[in-house]
Amino acid sequence: MSASNPPGDVPAHDSGSDEHVDGAGRSAGVQPPGTLPGGPPPPGSRGARLTPLLTVFWATALVFALLLVLFFVIQNVIPDNRNFFELAILPVVGLLTLLGIVLIFMAARARVTRAFRTWLILTGVSAVGIPLSAILHNLLYALGIHFFGREFWGEPGPGGGDEPVFFFLALIVFPLLLIISAIAGSTIYARRRDGVLLPDA
Numbered sequence: 001m002s003a004s005n006p007p008g009d010v011p012a013h014d015s016g017s018d019e020h021v022d023g024a025g026r027s028a029g030v031q032p033p034g035t036l037p038g039g040p041p042p043p044g045s046r047g048a049r050l051t052p053l054l055t056v057f058w059a060t061a062l063v064f065a066l067l068l069v070l071f072f073v074i075q076n077v078i079p080d081n082r083n084f085f086e087l088a089i090l091p092v093v094g095l096l097t098l099l100g101i102v103l104i105f106m107a108a109r110a111r112v113t114r115a116f117r118t119w120l121i122l123t124g125v126s127a128v129g130i131p132l133s134a135i136l137h138n139l140l141y142a143l144g145i146h147f148f149g150r151e152f153w154g155e156p157g158p159g160g161g162d163e164p165v166f167f168f169l170a171l172i173v174f175p176l177l178l179i180i181s182a183i184a185g186s187t188i189y190a191r192r193r194d195g196v197l198l199p200d201a
Contacts, residue, residue: 049197053106054189057120060099060127061182064175067092067130093131100127116196119185126178133170137163 070089103124107117141163144152153162189196 049111050189053103053110053112053120056099056103056106057123057182057185060096060103060123061178061186063092063096063099064127064178064182067096068175096127097131100124103127112196113188116185116188116192119181119188122181123178123185126174126181129174130170130178133166133174137166137170140166 067089070092074084074088101124104121107120107124110117110120112120141153144163
């Protein structure tokens with residue numbers, strides 16, 4: 001009893017310890033686990049958790065915009081430069097496919113709200129669906145001609161028939177879905193920011 005300190009005093013060697021300070025000192029001085037005073041948020045914090053996912057999401061949208069430029073601008077402005085068009089579009093399509101696959105897996109694993117996750121996954125599915133539908137369209141078109149002749153898809157020539165399903169998916173459905181999904185996902189994030197994150201388990 002005689003060795004105890006007077007009320008309100010803190011031992012000098014324990015001044016930096018959070019166990020020997022009063023309630024007010026603890027709430028004011030103790031940093032959250034894993035954080036450094038004045039430093040950036042740790043990798044697992046709420047502020048940093050969305051950065052990789054959003055980077056892939058916006059990169060997917062930008063690469064798709066570049067693909068649209070290649071299709072509708074360069075092809076019309078430089079119609080005779082076919083080699084440049086083909087060399088430029090293949091890497092862009094490959095990058096779009098890769099980003100779409102990564103976005104699907106990242107969004108499926110992310111602890112975000114259902115609405116935000118849905119639009120992210122739809123963006124990724126659309127990015128993968130565009131080149132996949134184009135490949136399946138050409139494959140089915142070639143198989144139809146190989147097994148049933150050129151008349152299988154209609155009269156040959158510029159005004160002739162074509163495989164309709166995957167052609168429509170590649171040129172209309174998936175591009176529109178990607179545009180809508182990218183806009184919807186960006187709008188949800190812009191309005192809610194950290195609100196799209198689920199609480200920590």
